[in-house]
Amino acid sequence: MVRSSTSDGAMVVDRRQHYWPCEMLHAFTLEMAARGICVQEGMMLGDADYARQKLAQANALQDPVLNQLVLNMLGYFELGRDVG
Numbered sequence: 448m449v450r451s452s453t454s455d456g457a458m459v460v461d462r463r464q465h466y467w468p469c470e471m472l473h474a475f476t477l478e479m480a481a482r483g484i485c486v487q488e489g490m491m492l493g494d495a496d497y498a499r500q501k502l503a504q505a506n507a508l509q510d511p512v513l514n515q516l517v518l519n520m521l522g523y524f525e526l527g528r529d530v531g
Contacts (some may be wrong), residue, residue: 466492467523475516479505482513 467475476486484504490497502520505513 467520471516471519471523475505475513475520478510478513478516482508482510 466472472488472491476488476491479486479501484501486501487497491501492498502517506517
C-alpha cells in the first residue's frame with residue numbers, strides 16, 4: 448500500500464492496491480501444492496501475469512475447492528487492477 452502525507456502531516460493510505468488476505472493466499476498455495484503445483488507467494492503478489500497464470504491453471508483443474516478459492520481471489524485481483 449502506498450502512503451502519503453497530507454499538509455497537516457497525517458498519513459493517508461492509498462487504497463488502490465489490494466492484496467489477498469494472507470490466509471486466502473496460503474490456502475491457495477497449499478491446495479495447489481497438494482496437487483503437485485508450485486506457487487510462489489511473492490510472485491502472486493508482485494507479478495500480475497504470474498498471478499493470472501496460476502489462477503487460470505487452478506481453474507482448469509475443475510476442483511470445487513480450488514474453484515471457490517479462485518473466485519474469491521479474483522474479486523481482490525480485479526478490484527486492484529481496475530482501480531486507478
